Amino acid sequence: MLEEISKIKREIENTARNISSREDLDAFRVTFLARKGKIANLFARLREIPPEQKRDVGQQLNALRSFAEELFKEREKQLVESQKRKTPFLDYTLPGRELPIGHTHIVSRTIADIQSIFVRMGFSIATGPELESDYYNFETLNFPSDHPARDMQDTFFIKDDVLLRTHTSPVQIRLMESRKPPIRAIMPGRCYRNEVISARSHVQFHQVEGLSVDTHVTFTDLKSTLVAFAREFYGKSTAYRFRPSYFPFTEPSAEMDISCFLCHGNGCRVCKNTGWLEILGCGMVDPNVFKAVGYDPEELTGFAFGMGIERTAMLRHNIPDIRLIFENDARMLRQLG
Ligand code: DAH
Numbered sequence: 211m212l213e214e215i216s217k218i219k220r221e222i223e224n225t226a227r228n229i230s231s232r233e234d235l236d237a238f239r240v241t242f243l244a245r246k247g248k249i250a251n252l253f254a255r256l257r258e259i260p261p262e263q264k265r266d267v268g269q270q271l272n273a274l275r276s277f278a279e280e281l282f283k284e285r286e287k288q289l290v291e292s293q294k295r296k297t298p299f300l301d302y303t304l305p306g307r308e309l310p311i312g313h314t315h316i317v318s319r320t321i322a323d324i325q326s327i328f329v330r331m332g333f334s335i336a337t338g339p340e341l342e343s344d345y346y347n348f349e350t351l352n353f354p355s356d357h358p359a360r361d362m363q364d365t366f367f368i369k370d371d372v373l374l375r376t377h378t379s380p381v382q383i384r385l386m387e388s389r390k391p392p393i394r395a396i397m398p399g400r401c402y403r404n405e406v407i408s409a410r411s412h413v414q415f416h417q418v419e420g421l422s423v424d425t426h427v428t429f430t431d432l433k434s435t436l437v438a439f440a441r442e443f444y445g446k447s448t449a450y451r452f453r454p455s456y457f458p459f460t461e462p463s464a465e466m467d468i469s470c471f472l473c474h475g476n477g478c479r480v481c482k483n484t485g486w487l488e489i490l491g492c493g494m495v496d497p498n499v500f501k502a503v504g505y506d507p508e509e510l511t512g513f514a515f516g517m518g519i520e521r522t523a524m525l526r527h528n529i530p531d532i533r534l535i536f537e538n539d540a541r542m543l544r545q546l547g
Contacts, residue, residue: 211252211259215270218248219277226281235286242278249275316535316546317416320523321398324418327442328396331435333420336395338381340402344371346380350502352458364404366413374402378419379459382514385421386503391510392424398519409531416519423495423505423512429462432492432513440468440489444526449475451486460493460514472528480525487525490517 222242229235242248252271259267314322325335338346353360363376381397397419405411422431433452440448449469457463467488470481477483492515497507520532527546529535534542 222278229285316523320519333394333396336385336397338384342375342380350383352496352498366404378417382421394422396420412532420515427511459499461496463493466490
């Protein structure tokens, strides 16, 4: 009997050592500690023991049972602990993880910034189609079919009379056709030109067009509006100049330069050492344009302007290559956010 007790003790030790799951633990209990387990069996056999040994064997059996119970409790505790360690520790005081949210594309943001300045000056916003007819893109803007100025804008033709608009100026015409003056509106949108793609030009780009038509609009209105815009957009101390230029739909026409804010007029690569940056084309609406939309050029005057968005964004954010704006490399876009 005593031999058997020590044999079962070793068995208990070995089995306990191999417990690694709830199932093992249960099996241990069933084998040794349950009502029909090995220890209970030994207790049942106490009857066979001669009376003078009973006391001794009984003590040994009690010790064996306590030993098995202790081991059971110990292994159970260890199992619970190790399972706890497997569940990740939650620190509720940690700040939450920021969810990656996108941001407005540089082009949309530049348009929005320009719009907000003009909206504060009383301009409304209008849009027009990207697929245009020759009539709106050229004819009504005073580009007759044999006019050499058509060559200024390399056009993607879809069909004889259908093209991808080369500028936002046709929206001026659509607006004047659909409304009575006074008109004060800006017209943002995408344009296309059949150009060789390079650091400075692309086949797609955006413009913001502006138009103000009323009975007494003057060149002074044009200047003060555009100067107010430039000071707001590029900074209070921005210097400016208007250079005479030519556009078929304005007379007189001009281009507006601002002092180069990168080198402050000292000369750099971006301003090509001139100290000046060209930011837009503008002028007084040509009487022929008024005639084309059925307005009376004797009664009405107006000014118009157009600026390139990518160019504006490139100047403002010092972006060296227009392609970076359209390639949509997330690493680039993130920096422009
Ligand atoms: N449409 C011209 C271009 O794409 C820009 C422009 C110049 C627009 C003068 C105007 C303007 O409204 O008055 O080059």
